[in-house]
Amino acid sequence: MAKNTHTQPWNTTDIPDQTGRTAVVTGANSGLGLATATALAGAGAHVVLAVRDAKRGETAAATVNGSVEVRRLDLADLSSVREFAAGWHGDLDLLINNAGVMNVPEGRTKDGFETQFGTNYLGHFALTNLLLPQITDRVVSLSSTAHKSPGSPRIHFDNLDLTGEYDPMTAYSQSKLAMLLFTLELQRRLTAAGSPVRALAAHPGWSATNLQGNDASTLRRLLWRLGNKFIAQDGPAGALNPLYAAVQDLPGGSFVGPDGMFEMRGTPSLAGRSAAASDPAAARRLWTxxxxxxxxxxxxxxxAVQS
Known part of the structure; x- marks a missing residue:
């Protein structure tokens, strides 16, 4: 695993001047998304908080120093995704696909997809492709070490919704593996087209946010609370990883995560990924x-540039 070459831990003071740049951060009304938006706005970017609940988004935006605005986006509803993209005008330098749900009870999005696969992955897949003609710099998508958790996570192509075999953690791992395969295939397509846009992925390690609070398991919710208190890094520290992917000069397809033990916390560095997350054939199949x-x-x- 390649390491960060900084002699001091990388942090938000190392973010280059973002003046004149525009960023969209999904799920930016709390946790990692809000920390990411706050750092980018603090560096001079105009940041759009793309959130499902506009009222909560406005409350979050009021805590941010800098140029921000709130736009409604429900990733569990493709009509909302299309409406958001249709309302976008002008260049977009940076798209950070941050929003997500974790280990939730079995459910369906408005379009009938399993909740975690539909929200964490398919909503972002649609959003990215709809906005791509206006993206000028890069797309950063959030994954997780869960993509390589015990049990060898894979894409269940024969049953993506896990109907009849639903397990919250299996569904979450699949959605985060999908984000890495998406990044792999998106970068392949961008490179083939001669586009300067880069696709990267990041994971925050174990970060103490409210993401774990909706776990379907009462026992796991208790364990998450204990881990958040004694093991995890805070949200702003976790957000350094997508920020690093967003502003450092990294090759397309890079995956960023903390450099500490088990990649749970530490300084942003290039992270390892599973063999399943590096399979170009699976990435192409998932894209189709x-x-x-x-x-x-x-x-x-x-x-069209490819032809």
């Missing part, structure tokens, strides 16, 4: 399935 499920495809204006 995702296009079929969402009705959203890689933009023709970009793909």
């Amino acid at each position: 399935v995702s296009e079929e499920l969402t009705g959203v495809t890689f933009p023709e204006a970009i793909a």
Whole structure:
């Protein structure tokens, strides 16, 4: 694993001047998303907090020093994703696909997808492709060490919704593995098209946020609370990883995470990924399935360059 070459731990003071740049951060009304938005705005960027609950978003935005605005986006509803993208005008330098749910009880999005796969992955897949013609710099998508947790997580192509075999942690791991495969295939397509846009991924290690509070298991919620108190780093420290991916000069396809033990905490560095997350054939297959499920495809204006 490549290490950060800074002699001091990388932090928000190392973010280059972002004046004149525009960023969208999904799920930015709390936790990692809010910490990410706060840091980018503090460095001079104009940041759009893309949130499901606009009222909560406005409350969060009021805590941020800098240029921010709130726009509604429900990643569990593809009509909302399309509305958000249709309302975007002008260049977008940076898209950070941060929003997500974790280990929730079995459920369905408005479009009928399993909640975690639909919200964490398919919503971001559609959003990215719809905005891609206007993205000028990079897309950073949030994954997790859960993509390589015990049990060898995989994409259940024969049963993506895990119907009849649903397990909250299996569904979460699948959604985060999907984000890495998405990044892999998106970068392949961008490179083939000669696009300067880069696709990167990041994970925050174990960060104490409210994400774990909706776990379907009462026992796991207790364990999360204990871990958040005694093991985890705080949200702003976890957010350093997507921030590092967003502003450092890294190759497309890079995956960033903490450099400490088991990648739970530490300084942002290039992180390891599972063999399943590095499978180009699986990445292409997932992309094709995702296009079929969402009705959203890689933009023709970009793909045409390949011909």
